[in-house]
Amino acid sequence: MPPSPSNSYQLLPVSSFPSMPRFARKGRHPSFPRIPLLVLILFPLSIALYILYKLALISNAFRTYEVNSPVFSEPFRGTGEEVEGRADEFPAWVTSDKNNVEVTVWNIKTELATRLQNMGLPESSVSCQGILSGQRNSPTFLESRYSHLFPLEEGDQPSPYISEPQGFYFALNLFNSKGIIPHLFQTLLTVAALLGPSNVHISIFENGSWDETVPSMAHFARALTALGVAHSLRSDSHSTDWSNVDRIEQLALYRDVAISSLIHYNPSDPPLFDSARAHKDSPHPTLPTDLIFINDVFVCPADILELLHQRRFQGASATCGMDWRVAPEGSLWGWLDGWLGENYRFYDNWVTRTIEGWPTRPRVDIFAELRDGIRELFHWDSSTSSLNRFRAALPLPVYSCWNGMIVLNALPFLPSHIPSSDPTSSATTPIKGGHDIHFRHGRTDQGECAASECKLVARDFWGVGEKKWVMVPRVAVTYREEAYKAEGDRLEVWPFYTEGPGSNSTLRHNWNQSSSHIPWEDIF
Structure with a gap:
């Protein structure tokens, strides 16, 4: 046998090898771009990881409560203080025409809107359908639909749904709500005037806001006073650390502050409703019949009245939108x-x-x-x-x-x-x-x-x-x-x-x- 060449096992330099195609021979199949390939791989992978992450959160939440109760700080139990004194009273001209309720309500809403705009709050562009026609003999459809909720006037027939005085207790919790306040407060004034100021109580609790929510509440409280609506608008400077408290327990306490006049009702306390403004032909309520709890939402008067109407029409314990x-x-x-x-x-x-x-x-x-x-x-x-x-x-x-x-x-x-x-x-x-x-x-x-x-x-x-x-x-x-x-x-x-x-x-x-x-x- 002939001797083997001396360099038969010698490693060749890299440069001596032919260049290799990425995925196929050059000229027969085009090479697949790398970026689309990575997208095809990473996109479904990221979706799968997101799903696993969500499932892990859910599983951990259930395991936390079922196996080892979480350790939270004690929830904040403050009730705040009334804010009405932080704003000036409404001028006398606002309520000078006491015999014309519609003019008085318009003046109050105008004064409130002016004050909020002077504070820099945005004017709401939401338009709501009117309820009253202004003509007793030709009411609007909505006026006829909700008339059983309004105070009786001379000659009115008793409502088929109502056999006792109606008291409407409104409750709200607010936080940094300046974007919603101009519209929401106008809606509440309209509804309070329709239901009868002496039949309405409005309670709002706020805490920790750093925008114009608190001064806006103070002006709203002055507007309610001018309209003759019983109210309690309270604020606390405490800022909630939601990562350190049981969220549900804390929210429950905040909601309870807003309805504290109900859950702690005592006849020796000031009355829930302003009987001094009671309509002469309507019995005056002592206890509330309805609790209307509203989040920081955009809502029109007809929305609120429809829920009140349906609670009576359906004989319901609760109605929601x-x-x-x-x-x-x-x-x-x-x-x-x-x-x-x-x-x-x-x-x-x-x-x-x-x-x-x-x-x-x-x-x-x-x-x-x-x-x-x-x-x-x-x-x-x-x-x-x-x-x-x-x-x-x-x-x-x-x-x-x-x-x-x-x-x-x-x-x-x-x-x-x-x-x-x-x-x-x-x-x-x-x-x-x-x-x-x-x-x-x-x-x-x-x-x-x-x-x-x-x-x-x-x-x-x-x-x-x-x-x-x-x-x-x-x-x-x-x-x-x-x-x-x-x-x-x-x-x-x-x-x-x-x-x-x-x-x-x-x-x-x-x-x-x-x-x-x-x-x-x-x-x-």
Whole structure:
């Protein structure tokens, strides 16, 4: 055999090897670009990691409460102080024409708007449909619809829904709310004037705001005084560290401050309603019949009046509207805003449960922001009755709701017993309908699931027999002004459901749709 070359096992320099193609031979198949390849790999991977992250958060939350209760700081229990003294009284000309209520209300609203604008608050561009025609013999549709809520005038017929004096207790919690205040306060003044100033009590609690919320509240308090509405507007400078407290327990305490006059009712305290302004033909209320709790939302007078009307028409324990937001938004899909067309999504899915106990839509849905936010609701119930009523824009029964604004039977929040009017006696007097209900967090140490303070109110109401909870789809509120598009008697989001050719359904607002009773006898 011939000898092997001396360099047969010698390593060749790299330069001597032919260049290698990336994925295929040159000239036969084009090489695949690297950036699109990375996108194809990383995008689904990031989606998968996001889903796992969300599932881990949910799993950890349940494990935290079920296995090892979290350790929180004690919640803040302050009640603040009245803010009215921080603003000047309204000038005398505002209420000079006491015989003309409409002129007085207009003057008060104008003075308040001027003060808020001088503080730099934005003027609201939301327009609301008027309620009164100004002509007794030709009332508007809404005036006729809600007339049973208004104080009786000479010659009026008694309401078929009302057999006792009506007291309306409004409660709100605010925080850095200057963007919503100009519109919200005007709405409250309008509704208070319609319901009768002597029949209304407004309570607001704020804490920790650093914008113009507190001075705005002070001016609003002066406006309520000029109108003759009993009120309590309180503020506390304490700023909440939400990362260090049980969020639900703290929110429950803040809501309780707003209704403290109810849950701590005592006949020896100042009256809840200003009897000095009572209408001569209307009985004066002593106890409230309705608790109207409103979030920091854009809402028109007709929205509030419709919930009050439906609570009486349906014989309900509570009535709520629906709160909406524009989608998509959020860290994952928010960048698509403006690309996919206008879409509305129901906001308060965490609290709301159908009459069968289901959420109105799936709680975990990675593509939720891209779905039609209206068409997806009420598909979980085994019965189609809720879905049918929802799509027909009719009030429907639910287990629980809140949805930015709710009207509740006020009596269950009152104490079951109150002290005797005799200061020397230790005896107590029972209040019919009083059940000592208040806002609270879940009693996880007793096996109760963690839940929103608003959902637990529904649970406690059901526990004392207050089971008739109603969602009124035609009442639509939003948290952003641009999402609330009121044009006369129409809202963009409600109420008529139509299957359109596009990807999104359309809901039209038409107050002339006749109401329909809920068949409670078929439910309970």
